[in-house]
Amino acid sequence: MTKTKVNKSIAEINDRIKRGDAVVVTAEEMVEIVRERGEVEAAKEVDVVTTGTFGAMCSSGAWLNFGHADPPIKMQRVWLNDVEAYTGVAAVDVYIGATQLSETRGFEYGGGHVIEDLVRGKEIEVRAIAYGTDCYPRKELEISVTKDDLNQAVLSNPRNAYQRYVAATNSRDETIYTYMGTLLPNYGNVTYSGSGALSPLHNDPNYETIGVGTRIFLGGAQGYIFWEGTQHAPTKAMGTIMTIGNLKEMDARYIRGATIEKYGTSLYVGLGIPIPIINERVAKTTGISDEDIMTNLTDYGVPRRERPILKEVTYAELKSGEVEVEGKEVPVSPLSSLKQAREIAGILKKWIEDKKFFLAQTVEGLSTDQVFKPIKHITAAPVAKDLMTREVVTAKPSDSITSAAKIFAKRNFDHLPIVDEKGKLVGIVTSWDIAVAVGTGKRKLSEILTPKAIVASENEPIDAIARKLETHRISGVPVVGTKGELRGILTSEDLSKLIGRRRK
Amino acid sequence: MTKKVLLRYSAEKVKEPILASIIKETDTLLNILHAEFSAEGGEILLAIDAPDAEVNRVIKLFEQKGIETKELKRAIQLDEEKCFDCGACISLCPTGALRLTDDYSIELDEDKCIYCEICVPSCPVRALKVSKF
Numbered sequence: 017m018t019k020t021k022v023n024k025s026i027a028e029i030n031d032r033i034k035r036g037d038a039v040v041v042t043a044e045e046m047v048e049i050v051r052e053r054g055e056v057e058a059a060k061e062v063d064v065v066t067t068g069t070f071g072a073m074c075s076s077g078a079w080l081n082f083g084h085a086d087p088p089i090k091m092q093r094v095w096l097n098d099v100e101a102y103t104g105v106a107a108v109d110v111y112i113g114a115t116q117l118s119e120t121r122g123f124e125y126g127g128g129h130v131i132e133d134l135v136r137g138k139e140i141e142v143r144a145i146a147y148g149t150d151c152y153p154r155k156e157l158e159i160s161v162t163k164d165d166l167n168q169a170v171l172s173n174p175r176n177a178y179q180r181y182v183a184a185t186n187s188r189d190e191t192i193y194t195y196m197g198t199l200l201p202n203y204g205n206v207t208y209s210g211s212g213a214l215s216p217l218h219n220d221p222n223y224e225t226i227g228v229g230t231r232i233f234l235g236g237a238q239g240y241i242f243w244e245g246t247q248h249a250p251t252k253a254m255g256t257i258m259t260i261g262n263l264k265e266m267d268a269r270y271i272r273g274a275t276i277e278k279y280g281t282s283l284y285v286g287l288g289i290p291i292p293i294i295n296e297r298v299a300k301t302t303g304i305s306d307e308d309i310m311t312n313l314t315d316y317g318v319p320r321r322e323r324p325i326l327k328e329v330t331y332a333e334l335k336s337g338e339v340e341v342e343g344k345e346v347p348v349s350p351l352s353s354l355k356q357a358r359e360i361a362g363i364l365k366k367w368i369e370d371k372k373f374f375l376a377q378t379v380e381g382l383s384t385d386q387v388f389k390p391i392k393h394i395t396a397a398p399v400a401k402d403l404m405t406r407e408v409v410t411a412k413p414s415d416s417i418t419s420a421a422k423i424f425a426k427r428n429f430d431h432l433p434i435v436d437e438k439g440k441l442v443g444i445v446t447s448w449d450i451a452v453a454v455g456t457g458k459r460k461l462s463e464i465l466t467p468k469a470i471v472a473s474e475n476e477p478i479d480a481i482a483r484k485l486e487t488h489r490i491s492g493v494p495v496v497g498t499k500g501e502l503r504g505i506l507t508s509e510d511l512s513k514l515i516g517r518r519r520k
Numbered sequence: 521m522t523k524k525v526l527l528r529y530s531a532e533k534v535k536e537p538i539l540a541s542i543i544k545e546t547d548t549l550l551n552i553l554h555a556e557f558s559a560e561g562g563e564i565l566l567a568i569d570a571p572d573a574e575v576n577r578v579i580k581l582f583e584q585k586g587i588e589t590k591e592l593k594r595a596i597q598l599d600e601e602k603c604f605d606c607g608a609c610i611s612l613c614p615t616g617a618l619r620l621t622d623d624y625s626i627e628l629d630e631d632k633c634i635y636c637e638i639c640v641p642s643c644p645v646r647a648l649k650v651s652k653f
Contacts (some may be wrong), residue, residue, distance in 0.1 A: 070604070072644070197608050198642045205611035272604060274644035284604065284644070337610075337620060349611035353604050354624040 020295035022059040026377045029063045029292050033368055033375070038063040040368045042361040043214045043291075043302055050303025059299035064368055064375070067216040068233070068288040068360030071209050071352030072274055074195070075175035075246060076283045077113040078131050078263050081167040082142070084108060090152035091144040095119065096130045098141075107152060111172075114273075114283035126281025129273030131171070134163045135235070136268045169263040171235060171271070175245040177287050179217035179255040180311050183208035183329055183348075185341055188317035193278035197351055199316055203341040206313065206348045211357035212306040212331030216289035217255045219302045225292050226257070227378030233288035233364045234259055236267025238373060241289075241382075249388040257382070259287065270360065284353075288360040290368060292375050306332035313341065319480045321390060400481060401474040403514060404495045404504030410435045413442060413462035417453045420461055424450055431492045433502055434465045441494050441502045444469040471496045474503055482511055522631040523575050524553070524595075527564045528588035534561060538585050548578055553615075553634040565592070565634065595635055595650055598628045602647035609639040609648065 032038035039062050041049065046065045050058045080101070082091075090107040093100065098120045101110040114128040133140060144157040163169050185206045186192050186199035193199075197207045212218075220226045230241040239261025248256045263271075270286025293299050309331040315324045329339050335354065338345045367373035410433050411420055420432060424447050434443045443465035453464045472481045472493045481493060485508055492507035527539075534557060543550055554565040568575050579589050596617075605626050609618045617632035618639055640648050 071606075198612055198638075200612065207608070207611065269604075272645060275646070276644060277641045282644070284606075347611035347613075349609070350607040350620075350624075353606045354620075355605040358624070 020059075020297060021056050022293075022295050022299075024059075024063070024292070024294050026292055026294070026375050029294075030374050032063055033371060033373075036369075036371065038368065040064045040066060040290075040365045042358070042365055043067045043219050043304075044358065044361070046299075046302045047213055047305045050299060051305075055296040055300040055303060058303065059293050059296040062293050062299065064365075065219060065291045065293060065302040066288055066361045066364040066368070067211075067219050067291065068214050068286070068357040068362075068364065069177055069211040069216060069352060070270065070284060070286045070356035070360060071178075071211075072195075072276065072282040073173060073176045073285040073287075074115050074280075074282045076131075076171070076173040076285055077111050077127060078134070079168060079170045079172050080110050080112060080134075082108045082110075082161065082165075083167055085154060085157055087154045088152045089144060089146045089154035089157050090149055091157070092146045093144070095143045096127075096140050097125065097133070098143075099125065099127050099130050101127075115280050117281060123275050123278070123280060126273065126275075128281050128283035131263070131283055132268055132271055132273040134169060135263060135266045135271050137162055137164070163264050166264075171239070171259070171261050171263045171266065173259045173285065175247060175256045176259045176285060177216050177245070177257050177289075178210060179215060179221065179250075179253055180212075180309055180331070181209045181254075182312045182314040183334060183339075184314055184316045185326065185346070186317040187315045187324075192317065193276075194316050195276055195279050195282075196316055197349060198277055203344075203346055206334070206339055206341065206346050207351050208311065208331075208334045208348065209351045210311075210331070211352060211354060212309050212335060213304060214354075214357045214361055215309070216287060217257065218253070218304055218309060219289070219291050220298060221250065221253060221255065221301060222297070223250065223255075223382045223384055224298050224301075225294060225378070226289060227382050228380035229376050229378045230289065231373070231376035232259065232261075232290070233286070233360055233367075234261035234266070235263070235286055236270040237261050237265035240376070244382045244386060247388045248383060248386050250382075250384050250386060252388070254388070255382070270356070286356060286360050288364040290364055290373070290375055306330060306335055313339065319483075320477065398478045398514065399474065400472045400476045400478070400495045400506055401504070403478060403510045404474075404506040405510065406504045408433055408494075408502065408505045410502065411445070411461055412436070413460070413465060415461050417450060417458055417461065417464070420445060421450050421454065429507075431494070431505060431507065433469075433494045433505060434461055435502050439502055440500045441469065441471065441496050443467045444494060469494060472506060473498075478511065478514065481506060485511075522567050522569045524592040525566045525568060525575075525579060525582075526590045526592055527566065527582060528590070529557070529561045529563070530586070531559065531561045533586055536585070538582070538587060539564065542578060542581050542585075545581065546574070546578055548574055550578070554636070567631065592635075596628065596630060596633045597649045597651065598626065599647040599649070602645045603643075604645065606644065608642050608644060612638045612642055614638070 098118045101112040112127045116127040118125040139160045148155045184196035241257045243258040245256025272284040274282045312325040430447045432445045495504040551567040615632045
């Protein structure tokens with residue numbers, strides 16, 4: 017690293033905090049200071065910049081220790097308010113994860129809600145079973161506890177505070193429900209997450225000051241960074257951190273259980289990192305504004321690992337409430353609370369000014385070149401064209417019901433795609449439609465065909481098609497090319513054959 | 521204040537231009553927030569921005585013409601204790617009844633709400649409720 021004009025140590029800054037003359041500003045305030053005075057002057061003047069974010073962080077959970085019963089139990093499976101916790105550790109230690117669902121209430125209540133209820137001091141019903149051993153003979157236990165009854169309740173999150181995240185929209189002609197919230201059809205809305213200029217990791221993207229041991233604001237208490245987060249991808253400006261803190265000291269205003277519609281449960285975590293301004297390089301990175309932070313507007317309508325990117329947008333555009341997608345202005349939802357992100361940066365600032373919070377010297381840096389790899393795939397997942405029937409019997413809209421009925425009688429199938437002269441799919445008729453048509457005296461296929469048939473594309477993964485069949489309660493889909501021309505048909509029978517093949 | 525009146529039409533009444541005739545007769549501006557009709561009749565949700573006496577006159581006229589009326593009161597509620605201003609709801613709201621203010625707080629303008637209820641399940645902490653009277 018090149019030499020810098022301003023050089024301050026953490027100890028010096030802590031001394032100023034102790035004396036009450038440290039200059040602390042929030043990351044939003046720092047944008048103006050750097051813009052007006054430049055990074056060198058800003059570095060001389062400012063000692064600490066506080067950041068904040070309050071978003072859904074699914075990779076969160078808590079370690080709990082219950083203490084021993086008499087006779088003792090080695091908890092094999094444990095439920096907290098009917099939400100199962102992980103017990104593959106010692107006898108009375110469990111890990112309750114944010115996204116685990118209640119076995120009785122489903123999406124309405126999950127691990128995130130258990131954690132919030134613990135923070136609120138509410139009673140939690142604990143149910144445990146065990147196989148029994150010579151040293152741990154008890155096989156069942158039912159008790160109710162609050163956080164005060166536990167030896168430890170430690171929030172311990174494998175991945176928090178994504179530096180930034182992609183923005184989401186949906187190209188499909190149906191509403192979809194994703195971890196990025198409800199996405200309306202035909203690019204009807206956009207959602208995003210992250211606090212932009214206030215984003216903790218975006219204020220020190222080179223990890224000059226953030227590392228193992230950094231003391232942070234976590235859920236309303238003082239917590240720590242203890243490693244890089246899972247999927248940490250600093251070279252892509254998608255860094256993450258692992259965090260830890262005492263759940264018993266936290267405030268439920270900053271730890272909230274949440275339900276993401278038709279997706280699952282999560283935990284909203286309030287997190288803020290103080291950035292010590294040790295030199296002008298760090299001053300410069302804390303001067304980053306919403307205009308400087310770009311992210312990809314991504315099509316969640318395509319359920320693949322590599323989702324299509326529509327364009328780049330800045331956090332300034334996203335925060336304005338509207339972005340342009342395919343020529344129209346589309347409303348935007350931030351999924352993380354910008355109001356509470358700002359509040360957290362403000363509280364952290366106040367803590368430091370009130371000498372209640374001191375900066376920690378890191379004991380180890382975080383990786384700056386770690387790459388986030390995809391899963392190791394053994395075989396490529398099959399797509400529609402691998403399994404579809406290519407020789408499809410079709411009919412024209414002008415054909416009679418009687419002729420179609422004959423086709424169904426002769427061949428053993430349930431779906432008759434209807435195509436125009438150019439081979440373009442115009443609809444579908446099922447054997448059931450024919451039965452109804454005969455009963456109601458209809459004559460032509462054009463009178464009974466379903467015009468907006470659910471279709472698949474040739475390269476669509478089988479798993480996505482299986483989900484389509486399930487959600488629309490249909491037993492087959494025509495497979496079409498890019499111009500809507502019929503290429504084949506894929507039925508639930510074809511999918512069953514695949515499972516047979518997999519088992520061989 | 522804007523009042524919201526729900527009109528229930530029986531199948532026979534659907535054929536008559538009742539709404540148009542009442543607008544003509546009273547000269548009151550009636551805004552249709554939502555309308556739904558089927559073979560069994562239908563419903564229209566009106567927003568009437570007029571003095572109370574005027575609103576009552578409109579309601580009376582509808583009833584005289586055989587339309588069942590019901591004034592809807594405070595039907596959507598935002599629990600400000602629960603809401604943490606994440607904004608998941610705002611891009612789903614078709615009328616802009618839910619919006620973010622300059623300081624990123626969620627604001628609900630009940631006059632604009634058409635009770636479509638899209639926002640209700642989108643709230644991660646169940647802070648939005650529609651109650652029917």
